[in-house]
Amino acid sequence: MKFYRQNWYFVGGILFVALAFFMGFWGNLFSHIQQILIYSFMAVLVHQFEEYVYPGGFPAIFNIAANGEKNVSDRYPLNANLSCIINVFLAYTFYIVPIFLPNNIWLGLAQVMFGMFQIFIHGIQINSKLKSIYNPGLGAVVFLHWPIGVYYIWYVITNNLASMGDFAIGIIATLIGVVLMIKLPFILFKSKESKFPFSEDRMYGYAKEKVLIIKNSETC
Numbered sequence: 001m002k003f004y005r006q007n008w009y010f011v012g013g014i015l016f017v018a019l020a021f022f023m024g025f026w027g028n029l030f031s032h033i034q035q036i037l038i039y040s041f042m043a044v045l046v047h048q049f050e051e052y053v054y055p056g057g058f059p060a061i062f063n064i065a066a067n068g069e070k071n072v073s074d075r076y077p078l079n080a081n082l083s084c085i086i087n088v089f090l091a092y093t094f095y096i097v098p099i100f101l102p103n104n105i106w107l108g109l110a111q112v113m114f115g116m117f118q119i120f121i122h123g124i125q126i127n128s129k130l131k132s133i134y135n136p137g138l139g140a141v142v143f144l145h146w147p148i149g150v151y152y153i154w155y156v157i158t159n160n161l162a163s164m165g166d167f168a169i170g171i172i173a174t175l176i177g178v179v180l181m182i183k184l185p186f187i188l189f190k191s192k193e194s195k196f197p198f199s200e201d202r203m204y205g206y207a208k209e210k211v212l213i214i215k216n217s218e219t220c
Helices: 001-028 031-054 058-066 080-100 105-128 138-158 164-189 208-219
Strands: none
Touching: 001 080, 031 058, 031 080, 031 105, 031 138, 031 164, 058 105, 058 208, 080 164, 080 208, 105 138, 105 164, 105 208
16 A cells, blocks of 8 residues: 555556557447546546646645645645545546446536636646646646536537536536545545655655745745
8 A cells, every 4th residue: 555655646647558548449449428538537647647746746836835834744734645545546436437327417527527627726726826827737627627528518518418407416516526535535634643744756846946935935
């Protein structure tokens, strides 16, 4: 578990490559809706790799810039264990289940809209704190989550697959997903005494200098 906790984002990157080959050669084994939802899941894998590997630095940006933690910023409020729980066990489940239940359009809507929802986190909330136009994760939101989400919505509407009820339930399910996958895990697992700090190479990415300036200015 320790190895996976410290390397799940690399495993996700390998999974993305494997899925890219699989979809390229055997994607027609799935219905078109399933294909869209698989690509949406692949967008999550890119999103996570962007946050934690390249350009990386999301832990420091989230803990220091977004939440103002200056004393135990390597483990609070986000720590390595909590990150693994949210991004793998919860997010994978949330994104994979709709692939196998493609006729439940509201479930697919919740899946793609959750990715689109993150524009508010990465595009507005974190950027305003970081005083930047970019932070790791935003690229996947803008260039993958939104195009795929818009296409899924367009597809189900033009093919008369979605009712107003589907959209209403999908929006509610998206909000429930935000609570269950983000809010609740933080309530349960964040701790300043956490035994699962981020390693130095995972804490800081492209914005290390800017984040450290923020940290030092808050410390003074």
